[in-house]
Amino acid sequence: MLDPALALGAEIHLYPLHADLSPDLVALDRLFTRIQKPVKALLATHYFGITQNFSGLREWCVEREIALIEDCSHVLFTERFRAAGSGIDGHYVVSSPYKFFPCTDGGLLYAADAQLLDKVETNPPSLIEELRSIMRIIERRQCKELSASDIAAITSQLALISAKQGAAGNDEMVERSAPSALFSDASVAKASLRSSRFVVDHSVVDENIRRRRENYDRWVQSTASVPNCHALFAALPADCVPYMFPLHIERPATHFHWLKQLRVPVWRWDEMAASGCGIARDYRLHLLHLPCHQALTDNQMDWMTSALDKTLRHTSKGVQ
Ligand SMILES: Cc1ncc(COP(=O)(O)O)c(C=O)c1O
Structure with missing residues (x-):
């Protein structure tokens, strides 16, 4: 989730979490007062599908004119289905339906206020990409059974x-101000594959x-x-x-x-x-x-x- 922010040249600050993976609001407040540049967005995650109550966080963001992005990557959140407690407080919601369905891609950006998405444009994937994805869906079904x-x-x-x-592994710290090799400019505006939408919808x-x-x-x-x-x-x-x-x-x-x-x-x-x-x-x-x-x-x-x-x-x- 850091790569897109780095690609936009944004400064990233990480706020602490409690043991149950809910945001530590006191520490967040303290961090906010130390940041010099205007804060544009805050990402809050519902980890492992356990939805958190972000209503207080929403208020905190609204008071400071910060966009709250609800990270529903671990939540069953699609165009047709929203797990209870998700997608309520975020100005924007991002989810990863491919984590819940046997499809090969699919990232969803949602905003309750549809106008916020007016400027978002996506390009359709190529026919080759569609065909490759269908092959991968079929291959994945052939999973080894155990006895x-x-x-x-x-x-x-x-x-x-x-x-x-x-041999014990070595921890290595890599500093970077640009996105990692996993980030691709070309995929930023790429629409989901039709096969992925089909799998999710059916x-x-x-x-x-x-x-x-x-x-x-x-x-x-x-x-x-x-x-x-x-x-x-x-x-x-x-x-x-x-x-x-x-x-x-x-x-x-x-x-x-x-x-x-x-x-x-x-x-x-x-x-x-x-x-x-x-x-x-x-x-x-x-x-x-x-x-x-x-x-x-x-x-x-x-x-x-x-x-x-x-x-x-x-x-x-x-x-x-
Ligand atoms: C908490 C969290 N947010 C966001 C993401 C990114 O989701 P995606 O794989 O759709 O890029 C992940 C990836 O696993 C994640 O664990």
């Missing part, structure tokens, strides 16, 4: 992986929500008595559509490494921008993002929960 023997094999795989003393949202909540609950239950970890949000609010299951682990140096070696699909905010926020520094390495996608089969969930359970119970001498 009881894969689960049985985890213990010996883990023994082999943990016996190897891997998916059964209720089923998507049911499966995601079910998978999230399986993670909650399966990790409840596992040592060296705790769920960030053990109780899912009633209307929430979870993006992923955030799990805080105590020993990332070994456990995250082993999970990766076992090929558990797990994410972290490794490349987070450096800030003074203690929570951000802690979550960068300690907070795992585990999938609860609606397309996961029961066997895949069994394999992942089992791999996580065995890994977090496993220790090896000499490794932190």
Whole structure:
């Protein structure tokens, strides 16, 4: 999210978050008084699909003539469906429907006041891009199914992986005033693919929500008595559509490494921008993002929960 601001030549300031990932309003106020240039926009995120109440933040922004951008990237927010509590307070809303549906792109910019979007123009993708996307959608459906023997094999795989003393990774800080290589000028005004819109429009949202909540609950239950970890949000609010299951682990140096070696699909905010926020520094390495996608089969969930359970119970001498 920093790249577009850097591309506009904007100065970026990061405000601290509380442990539940809500903005620290007192620290935000303090930060604001130290900024020399006029502040144009503030980005506030509903992390992991757990919507926050941004009404106070909205007031704070309005008083200072700052545009509030509600980051619904982790929220099920489409042209037809808005998860409860989302898209209410932001002057603008951005969302990433491709995180919730099996499509290959799709970023959504929404404003309750449609006039705010009058000047936004987009260019349609080429036919080749459309065809490539359809191929990718078909390829993604051919996912490997897992069986009881894969689960049985985890213990010996883990023994082999943990016996190897891997070299500790190096943290590297990169300073940049221009966008990263991930940013492309050409895609700034690119409209979503037609295939992506089709997939989003024709998916059964209720089923998507049911499966995601079910998978999230399986993670909650399966990790409840596992040592060296705790769920960030053990109780899912009633209307929430979870993006992923955030799990805080105590020993990332070994456990995250082993999970990766076992090929558990797990994410972290490794490349987070450096800030003074203690929570951000802690979550960068300690907070795992585990999938609860609606397309996961029961066997895949069994394999992942089992791999996580065995890994977090496993220790090896000499490794932190
Ligand atoms: C909190 C948050 N905001 C924004 C984004 C950017 O979304 P996109 O992948 O659609 O660029 C991400 C990406 O994962 C994210 O985690």
